[in-house]
Amino acid sequence: MEYGSQSFVAMFDAIARTMDENRDHLCALDGVIGDADHGIAMQQGFSAVKQAVDALDVATVTPTDVFNTAARVFLNAVGASSGPLYATALMRAGATLRGKTAASGHDLAALVPAMTRGIADRGKAAPGDKTMLDTWSSSSARVEAMLDAGAEPAAILAAAIEAAEAGAQSTIAMEARMGRAARLGARSVGNMDAGAASAAVLIKAMLGSFVA
Amino acid sequence: MEYGSQSFVAMFDAIARTMDENRDHLCALDGVIGDADHGIAMQQGFSAVKQAVDALDVATVTPTDVFNTAARVFLNAVGASSGPLYATALMRAGATLRGKTAASGHDLAALVPAMTRGIADRGKAAPGDKTMLDTWSSSSARVEAMLDAGAEPAAILAAAIEAAEAGAQSTIAMEARMGRAARLGARSVGNMDAGAASAAVLIKAMLGSFVA
Amino acid sequence: MAKTKKIINSGAAVVDEMVEGICLAHSDLVMALPDSPRSLVARHGPRPGKVGMVIGGGSGHEPSFLGFVGKGLADAAAVGNVFASPPPDPILACARAASKGAGVVFLYGNYAGDVMNFDMAAEMAAMEDIEVRTIVTTDDVASAPPDQKHKRRGVAGNFFVFKAAGAACDKMLPIDEVERIANLANSRTYTVGVGLSACSLPQTRVPNFQLGEDEMEIGLGIHGEPGVERGPLRTADAIVDDMIDRIFAEMKPARGDRVALLVNSLGGTPLMELYVMNRRVRQRLAEAGVEVHATWVGPYCTSLEAAGASVTLFHLDDELTGLLDRPADCAMFRA
């Protein structure tokens, strides 16, 4: 299968839909150890992205254009921590497709490690800091291992979603060392990080949109 | 029986006690159609009065002095609507005993009409306006009728307490025309006026202190 | 019911401790009278030949009233218990401190308690040969029909009446003029308020009344009392439209008229919401061709921590504009 710009527009539509549904849950998670706005940031950001990419002429733009539009629009709609982190991730995703009019199944899988590196470079967090990076790096590690092992795209995407969810779960036991929650020290243990939770939801909607 | 300054000090002690007990109830009544502070005013005012009259040397002061002290202290502790109204009432009460070192049972009964006139003169309310005056004037009318009929003091005091309670109850059906509640118009109907309620409690404690 | 949490030491001490805290914070501007600690006097206010200006009322409305004591505004404020008029003694002490031979004006909101206590103080002042004139503010449009304006409450619009009268005193105008100006200002001040939640007295810490999840009180006073009506919570624009409709019905603005504007928080409503309201007020004024000379936004006349807001229009003429523009320097207000 090959995935052109239209597929990536549909991908962002799917992400926007899932963020609408998860908004209040993500806000509640952020409220326990943060400032309760993470669901709003993700919902507002991807709703703006959806509007912008829906307006693109898919016949003339490349997948890279779609990602770059999303990055710029997300950043400006959101700000916050999530804005620069996801804007960087989305630009890195777009960069992996530069020069292509469509992506292969393996290209899709390779978006996850690229986005993970973007988040790590921008946020300077490490795995174990109790952030969205725990979700992304868990998913990314699985994708890279399976790519190396020459697995089929569909299997990799399914595994990436599963590993993302496991990464999010792993943040429950962690003590935060980055972001707002870091000031709570030991009080942050026992709750899932909101950014880790939204990352799992995002990866599921993003990769799931191609499987469906 | 004759009642000297000591009896009036005890009377104020009894009033202070009953206002302690009724504070929250009176605040709740005032909250529904007023500003929720009436219980505090009465409690704070009579607690200050109690402290002041307890400090008097009952061997040398007259009942009039006790009332005048109470009036002055109540006014300065309270302000509000209740302050001037009860300060005037207490001064008028004291005036009825001028020149006496002790009061008779009939003198006690006559305090009620005197205080009622003080409240009416100061506040310019009429019966039916849904204020403390409804309690006082109900009680006062009964006292005057029984005094005219030559009734025994004990019977008059008991009837005065009963009529005060009836006066307070009568305010439930009224629409307020005076004080804060007047701005609520028809919304004020259906709730007892806080000042009418405290007046019934006050009259009961005041006259009851002599019966006991 | 959950008690409201407050940062206080005790309900009984809170007013005195607040006044102490104010005097410490603003010792360059105000002082409490040594023998009347509930009388707050401006250090640079009273001066020979100037009409003295005394304001006052219950506590819990801060920065009203005691925050408006200072040069160009009130010479003194008498401080009552929470939501309770001060008794006559501290008012009289204020009158004495403000009296410099040209008479004294009393300005306060129209409440039974305040009227009785200030009137008693005025009588006592008269016995000391201090001439007192009283101006009672009645800006709350919702609190009585137009033919019973004298029954209306004084609410946040106090601010404009005080400011105009304070400026008139500061200009050394005679007491007749100050009285005329204060009455003029009051007659041109229109306020409507709404309440979203009740407040709690420090002694009981129990909310005054219960309001449904989607209800608001309309035509609210400033003592946490219920409003004249209860209705569903509406959008900011709908709330402001209703306020402006009520105000315009009486003010009857002509195109080209000028107003000063106060968007006031009852305490718990943050600036964000007040400015959203201000946006709509300005749209309505622009539609009506009314110019805005000056705007104040914030907590000016509060009910402890109650959520809610009011809008006041001060219908200017040239005289009032000049008075409004004069400087004032108070602990909680500067112009």
Next chain:
Amino acid sequence: MAKTKKIINSGAAVVDEMVEGICLAHSDLVMALPDSPRSLVARHGPRPGKVGMVIGGGSGHEPSFLGFVGKGLADAAAVGNVFASPPPDPILACARAASKGAGVVFLYGNYAGDVMNFDMAAEMAAMEDIEVRTIVTTDDVASAPPDQKHKRRGVAGNFFVFKAAGAACDKMLPIDEVERIANLANSRTYTVGVGLSACSLPQTRVPNFQLGEDEMEIGLGIHGEPGVERGPLRTADAIVDDMIDRIFAEMKPARGDRVALLVNSLGGTPLMELYVMNRRVRQRLAEAGVEVHATWVGPYCTSLEAAGASVTLFHLDDELTGLLDRPADCAMFRA
């Protein structure tokens, strides 16, 4: 759970409508940039040769940050969503507006989001040959131990750092000096806050967290987030004592030292309680022989309608005192 009632039109529109309301109310002092409506610029701020000063952060802290734009303070503020750093674009637009050839300083509180967005904007400004220096405020004593001061949050003490830096810019000092002064001011600013109730975002209107009836959060930030500890609600004096103990432990005041003082409301806590707190602060300072040069009391850095308060001591030296005393004229602050 009962939703918090707010006077708004919609959660999505609230920030833009607030900014519109601010520009209408204070059009003599500030304006939004026509092509960047979340960039608020002082009308009388930027001028040739002056170092430009840009502040910013999330909304919901009003009067911080946009209320502190004006002559003598910030030249521009970038406005984010509620509790969310502004993105780089409006920050860059502010930098352009504030840039008059002498460089620009960015001042903001130390939060991951703000750091990332302001740093991106600084990189973009550098590509346009605008020299940017960044000073991140870290006054929240409770938010990290002394050996990790750089991890601390910036909270209400921002006010003093902004004031000192704004005065330095206003004095036309070169950018090295402005940077030195801002860092000096930050290093001498100490804040501790407590929270009594959570706030609710306009989009969800659900309180951020639940607090027991007799509990408070200690060491609270300004985004309605929980504090570093939860403890029983105490008296005003006990709360202040704990705050002052934490501050003194680091500030180590000597007798005769001078401070400026800010007693700040998180929004829902009324002036009455702040002044009760101020009384105790002054008692503690008097005991320690510390003089108070100036005091500000009120909502300066808020978390929407959250109940709570903070105390900030600004440990003065002669240089900082002179800067603090310079006039400033902003929409929501005047000195």
